[in-house]
Amino acid sequence: MLEIPTALRWLYIDLNSYFASVEQQLQPQLRGKPVVVVPTSGTDSTCAIAACYEAKALGIKTGTMIYDARRICPTLMIVPARHDKYVDYHHRIMTEIERHIPLTKICSIDEVACRLMGDEQKKDNAIALARRIKKGITDNVGICLGSSVGIAPNRFLSKVASNLQKPDGLTVIEGQDLPGCLLHLSLRDLPGIGRKMEQRLASAGITSLQSFWDLAPKHARSVWHSVQGERFWYALHGIEVSEPPETKRHTIGHSHVLAPQMRPRHKARMVARRLTVKAVTRLRRLGFHASLYNLYVRYDIRGPREQTRWQSHVKLPPTQDNFAFLQALNHLWDAIPKTQNAARIKHISISLYGLIHEEDIMPDMFARLEDPVARNQKKNTQLSQAMDRINGKYGLDTVVIGALPCPLSPHTGSKIAFTRIPEKAEFHE
């Protein structure tokens, strides 16, 4: 018989409607009103990437298309995303939380998990700590920045607990509450179970949380086709499961959905140039060289996948030089089919693969300075680095290569992946 742990070892903080809350914090006229945040301004054919609770109360949520949202609420406030502000507040919030407890793992821009130690593991103390953190954030960072906190025997359940009460929640899951306190959830409500996994579980006859709970752990592994299933089963039962080792970084990229006025092909090309320089700047800052440049474009039309998307790549000797990648882009851009379908481009994604860290580069690569190609490459890399320093010091776009795609949002590409917080430096790239 599995012994369910009793100690409360984790505290998880999740900010409520984070992007929308930051906007309400910065723009007091938005407070108390239904607000959504959108990735690009000037179009209804995009979806909300965040909705405040006033909007959620009307049935508007993350993912709702703006034309639907406007129909539901004609007075809806639609705010274009300002990711630099969200990153700035992220750092302020983390600094505040750190005054109360060390941060064990920052899970996303608005979520952090903290390990409880010693007396903090006692229920009353953990609750008091959670209240201090919540109050610290609203008092010292911003009154609009509500959060939900979960406290549980392991990190997974602490996240689940943080989802149980929103907004402004504080939920404790103790070993003895399991599985009863979770049985009202569907499997899809659990972090890590998406639509595909739900289908796979259903075809194995597992359609409720109780039926998953009752499985043997080995059976969970076979349903998942991986050890992950067994790990997930133990996590749900409150057991501390060790983290798999961090995967090595193997790609750097930037991607952007273009505002409608930037979609004609010749303008989209400028966005692609900008994204490329941004990705390569990041590559240099992280100390990598890349040997494969991939360009993906999606056309501004509806239709089957093979008629609406195009991608290709160029292999290069390992480099971190802007000009080498811009040349690769030129080459690929000219290869995009010149069909009517590709007259307008909606989405561009740039990826750099084959990453090698500077320290792992053969020393002779730069030693061969007598070689004119190597010498030229070194010169270009130095020029690229000089541009980084100037843009870092005097601000974004002080020095650019070629024309700047106006009116391009200044934050092209520094989109928030929910699992990756852009480093502050990226906003100057």
Ligand SMILES: [Mg+2]
């Ligand atoms: Mg959140």
